[in-house]
Amino acid sequence: MSGINDFVVKFATVNGSGSASANAMFAKTLFRMGIPVAPKNIFPSNIQGLPTWYEVRVSEKGYLGRRDGIDLMVAMNPQSYNDDVAEVVPGGWLFYDSSMPRIWGRDDITVLGMPIAKMCAEKWKDIRQRQLFKNMVYVGAMTALLDMDVETLQGVVSDQLRGKEKLVGANMEAIALGRDYAMEHFECPLPIKTQKSNKTEGKILISGNDAGGLGAVYAGATVCAWYPITPSTSLAEAYERFANQTRIDSSGKKRFGIVQAEDELAAIGIAIGAGWNGARSFTATSGPGISLMSEFLGLAYFAEIPVVLYNIQRGGPSTGMPTRTQQSDITSCAYASHGDTKHVLLFPSDPTECFTMSINAFDLAERLQTPVMVMSDLDIGMNDWMTDAFEWDDAYTHDRGKVLDAAGLDEMADWGRYQDRDGDGIPYRTLPGTHPSKGAYFTRGTSHDENARYTEDGHAHARVLDRLTKKFQNAAALVPAAEVSGNSSSVGLIYFGATTPAVHEAMDILEQSGERPDAMRIKAFPFGEEIKAFAEAHDTLFVIEQNRDAQMRGLLVNEGGLDPAKLVPLLNYDGMPLTAAYVVEHVRSHLNQSQVAAE
């Protein structure tokens, strides 16, 4: 086995042991060496003591999807030894703390033992240091085994420890300890190794939640209400961090307000109250929060109040797998709440889109006067992704939608809150406090007529519902259009969100055997015309999604009018990010079966 800048290394550690920052420094060093990296945290719903993993795919070609099979396992956790050794590919390497030597029972892999605990016990007196520096010792060993640039690592360590400069020296000593031992005892570097490259120019390394929080700041959001829930929490925290950096005046006054609410019901209620009153407002949550917020989402839909919701999806149903990823809230979000409701959904595929779609989401929410949900997930939200650097055009004007000021109210004769004056289904709204005698109305979730008056007149009720349908249909032309690639195959792949890197890699693999399919990445619901056109131009369409019930496929059939006979579900719902191999295997298997059936 050999692979320059093309391998997977996995760190198996105990959560709460300080390994996360060491692992992140490892990935960041590779990134700064110009090598594409895709780190994935595979962590327990726990604070201390349970197994946790950090899997890093290194790919000169820039394939950022997960790949099965571990080339080098760094096994630092006896609890998970058995599973960890089993994951190593034949011909691969297992690196472990050999302070307590053991027999691994595999003769098809190379075992590299380093007595890390003993080395640390000799080097440091303090118990906590002995524990913490174990992590940097194995990172040091990696620099030798994988031929990493130590100077780059030192820069990363210095950046990481900014403000705690005293610790840089001790960390570098730990790195040297591991590196020197490896150089002396192992044949370094391994056949899998790194080499400086230039594939990360114009790229940054950031999580989707950090990017989403930053996007909300750039979108001009001033009110954030949230309730802690994995994996969305870090988005609200990122918003606060970036707002603290950019929106506090010299006297300490903040141009934003954040409330950690008592529950998800209150979080969305606060966001809706603020949206009603003219502030850009949002909440961030995950599946269980969506269930709780549903009643309020129906109110915002029917009373036509702008609000943005980030749904960082996790494994369901119920409490499910809070620390694993899925795309399984599509149905519940598209139709959240009782009665005839439909919501606008955006599907970012990486942190860069978590940023840009934040701007889209707030603009669309105010333009359409309705909730807009950004459908991220744990994989995008909580893992660092190599992604395009953010861009901002200072000439950009945020779309605040149809809001009447006092002069506008004076000019508009016989204004009514829910009148369709422009024929686009979108009415004009007013904000409290605008005009001494005009524009006041009673916002309600009860049935209302065009002038916001309570009504039990069935015709008036139906007219309002029909206008809402018209508005929703018109939204299809305002949301980001699907991205189509290729027009030469009768087979198409339909995908969205976090599966994007795996699908792109799968297409390259299929191309090698002359089977490259066309592809379409969905970016939003409601669906634009291009989605139906793509479906009509293909005979077989694989709808790739990370849930059991083919929820996007259902939406494409029910709302997009696509022919279900053409739509083949390609589903992955074990909570782990999709791999290209899985896509290739299922596409080939289905096409082969169809061929056999046809013959």
Added chain:
Amino acid sequence: MSYIQKPAAHHPALPKNKLGHTRRDYEASMSTLCAGCGHDSITAAIIEACYRMDLPSHRIAKVSGIGCSSKSPTYFLGRSHGFNSVHGRMPSVSTGANLANRDLVYIGVSGDGDTASIGLGQFCHAVRRQLNMTYIVMNNGCYGLTKGQFSATNDKSSPSKKGQANPFDAIDLCQMAISLGAGFVARSFSGDKAQMVPLIEAALSYNGFAFLDILSPCVTFNNHTTSTKSYEYIRDHYQMTGRLDFVPQMDDIKVEYDTGTSTDVAMHDGSMLRLHKLDDSHDVRSSDEALMAIRKSAAANEVATGLLYINDEQRDLHDVLATDGRPLNSIPMSELCPGSDTLAKINKSLA
């Protein structure tokens, strides 16, 4: 008939306030509640208070939940924006509205079901957040719109109209509010406009969370002779803890009372509360004494009314969060969006 507009024409001789508005200008559509409903009296008291305080209607926002009480904001302040939200969730909507624009006056209207049952959690946390609003519970001890089921504020000793016993103890919202840190807590009775109006004026002037629990008999389902939320029972067991005068800002205080029995409380907006204590009433600045007074009255089958507690140094949510002095919804985008130079620096820190 689902919406009844009152005629717009006014009698020319109607008195006007400093804004040139008559009381009629603070009214809204006709009430559709049952004839004699206590809630309509509270509506009238709110109208009177806003008229007397010369409040511009459009600077007031009304927020409510679901139920008979929550319908009442359609019957007052027709020139104010209103928001009839979902059941039990008025506090969160009010929180968001207040965060977006700190300059408006917020009147939250809720019922005993809306606040003490489905919305108990939201009520507690709005109190705890020290939201600057007036929170009025129109408390009749029952669910009116669904035809008379017990609510959580109905006394254990008070059976239903059909004689069904109430198995559970009542939640006392004033005690809860004081315990949770509300800055202004009062109880009143829809049949006592003289007490209600100055309390509402004081609550609207108060900077922080002002809570008013107003007993408001349900004439249809909870006004029978054995009910403790009936007009008759409340009148018979009514206990005034003191009398309150609301003295608007800049007005001279002309009336003199015996020293030692009156307490002046300066309000944030420059107005003044003058409380005339009755002989054995408690110190309204002491939450412990206030709680004790409520419990003692209840033990004696009395209903303690009036201003029960006030903390004249409460900081509101905006003070706590240190938000900009301007309404957040008025800050121009140029001060909210950090721009391309800052983004370039952020990119650099992530490479």
